[in-house]
Amino acid sequence: MDTPPLLPLPETRDRRCPYCGNRAVVGLGHVTASATGIRCDYRCPSCSTEFVLLFSMRLMIETDWSAPGSP
Numbered sequence: 001m002d003t004p005p006l007l008p009l010p011e012t013r014d015r016r017c018p019y020c021g022n023r024a025v026v027g028l029g030h031v032t033a034s035a036t037g038i039r040c041d042y043r044c045p046s047c048s049t050e051f052v053l054l055f056s057m058r059l060m061i062e063t064d065w066s067a068p069g070s071p
């Protein structure tokens, strides 16, 4: 079986779809930490585009990382 080549996902710093601008994007739960920040895989339910949301380390400190489902 042939494995299709993995295309690099588009990266954005805005929490919205880079293609259609939908803000109701869904996190896929795949988070990768790097020296420059955090990369989170997101998916747009509107156009099914997957992309990487970039967080800088400084932004992480300023962001409220309350767990999903908590008030």
Ligand SMILES: [Zn+2]
Pocket (backbone or CB within 6 Å): 017, 018, 019, 020, 021, 022, 044, 045, 046, 047, 048, 049
């Ligand atoms: Zn979209």
